[in-house]
Amino acid sequence: MKQPENHRVVVLGYAAATCLGADFAATWRRAEQGEAGFRPLSRCQVATRSNVVGEIADWNPAALPYVSAKDRAMWNAAFVFLTMEMCRQALDDAGLVIDAATGPRTACLIGSALNGSDAYRIAQEQYTAHGPLKVSPYLLPNLCANLPGGKAGMLLGFTGPVFSPQGACASGNHAIALGAKMIQAGDCDFALCGGAETCLTPEIILGFANMLATIKVGENDRAYADPSQASRPFSLDRKGFVLAEGAAVLVLAAADAAKAHGLAAKAEVAGVGWNSDAHHFTRPNPQTVSQAMRQAITDAALSPEDIGAVNAHGTSTKAGDGAEADCLRQVFGARLPRLPISANKSQVGHSLGASAAIEAALAIESMRRGLVLPTVNHLADPALADLDVVPNQARRHAHEFVLSNSFGFGGTNCCLVFKGM
Numbered sequence: 001m002k003q004p005e006n007h008r009v010v011v012l013g014y015a016a017a018t019c020l021g022a023d024f025a026a027t028w029r030r031a032e033q034g035e036a037g038f039r040p041l042s043r044c045q046v047a048t049r050s051n052v053v054g055e056i057a058d059w060n061p062a063a064l065p066y067v068s069a070k071d072r073a074m075w076n077a078a079f080v081f082l083t084m085e086m087c088r089q090a091l092d093d094a095g096l097v098i099d100a101a102t103g104p105r106t107a108c109l110i111g112s113a114l115n116g117s118d119a120y121r122i123a124q125e126q127y128t129a130h131g132p133l134k135v136s137p138y139l140l141p142n143l144c145a146n147l148p149g150g151k152a153g154m155l156l157g158f159t160g161p162v163f164s165p166q167g168a169c170a171s172g173n174h175a176i177a178l179g180a181k182m183i184q185a186g187d188c189d190f191a192l193c194g195g196a197e198t199c200l201t202p203e204i205i206l207g208f209a210n211m212l213a214t215i216k217v218g219e220n221d222r223a224y225a226d227p228s229q230a231s232r233p234f235s236l237d238r239k240g241f242v243l244a245e246g247a248a249v250l251v252l253a254a255a256d257a258a259k260a261h262g263l264a265a266k267a268e269v270a271g272v273g274w275n276s277d278a279h280h281f282t283r284p285n286p287q288t289v290s291q292a293m294r295q296a297i298t299d300a301a302l303s304p305e306d307i308g309a310v311n312a313h314g315t316s317t318k319a320g321d322g323a324e325a326d327c328l329r330q331v332f333g334a335r336l337p338r339l340p341i342s343a344n345k346s347q348v349g350h351s352l353g354a355s356a357a358i359e360a361a362l363a364i365e366s367m368r369r370g371l372v373l374p375t376v377n378h379l380a381d382p383a384l385a386d387l388d389v390v391p392n393q394a395r396r397h398a399h400e401f402v403l404s405n406s407f408g409f410g411g412t413n414c415c416l417v418f419k420g421m
Helices: 024-032 069-074 079-094 117-130 139-143 147-156 168-184 202-210 255-260 286-299 318-338 352-369
Strands: 009-017 106-111 190-197 246-254 267-276 309-311 401-408 412-420
Touching: 009 024, 009 079, 009 168, 009 255, 009 352, 024 352, 079 106, 079 147, 079 190, 079 246, 106 147, 106 168, 106 352, 117 139, 117 202, 147 190, 168 190, 168 246, 168 267, 168 352, 168 401, 168 412, 190 352, 246 255, 246 352, 267 286, 267 352, 286 318, 286 401, 286 412, 309 352, 318 401, 352 401, 352 412
Parallel strands: 106 190, 309 401
Antiparallel strands: 009 246, 009 267, 190 246, 267 412, 401 412
16 A cells, blocks of 8 residues: 555535525524524424424525436435535535546545435335335435435536445544545545435434433423524533534645645644544543544644634533533643633534534634634533633634534544644
């Protein structure tokens, strides 16, 4: 095997679709204003109090010019068209033209925790109601994790490696980390990296509700009258995360390739820290989580004092937020109260395999604009009084480096450090 070429890896552009908006511009505008995008479930009917969710705002794949009626019938896993559109928007934002030179040197790594589970549900309903011949012959392609990236390549023309990193709720960061490593090794010059999740089906919603992971909104909860208040990471009254659809794609590049094509960088992927807990399938291991944060900082040739802001995993669960806070204390020590910590899931919810990529894009844009996004819906928790979670409204804050955390079921951890340009 050839030796790694060790290119610097930069971020050229990004796209995102969240419950705040179907593109990054709409998502950013509302995030900066301190809004949250949650509302009662409309995708399906489910008898549960975990019925406040994040549905992608104004998303209509039927309106996309490359999606025909036949396409819609064949490709009924919603993450397929979502991934295709996010890749298209991300390339447009980056200014990268896919042609005979760049196409073979462009990879695509899009992670998902649950893949095409919505397509499986449709097939099951068709089988039950109409018999075996009504199960779609496209079911298996719809379930393949790599298919959305493959379909994006068919639409956009890139022919580099296409696969789907599976790291549960850390999948988006794993995709970015792997794409960066591939570029450093010289395997590709460009990589579309991120995650896509369309998880609002009855079984998934009930599964999370029954494992006590998502918030149950009763009449005495403040989200009962105002669903936008359902997600409240690091807050005194946090009760669980808000399940959300979402997707994001970042365009990475070797710095020299970006320069050769006249493309401007928005940030640099400065450090990667990844490991696993060997502890429990849902409860984090503080020792290894802290180690992943430290590894990302060390990989960036930095010390904890150099980190100017943190984008927290911050799910809004009692145990998860408490454990992440303990790990941040271990890594940053006495400096922690002076370090801004944003928890984007307070605004866009938890989109599982897409969440880390969405948060990476928001963290980079925040750094570029010299601010930190808020953790909305916040009520101070005395047990977390040493955390500056940027409560309730964005704040001006110039910083050069941001640490973006993500952790997933199975004890998988992936933390990234981004450098501003």
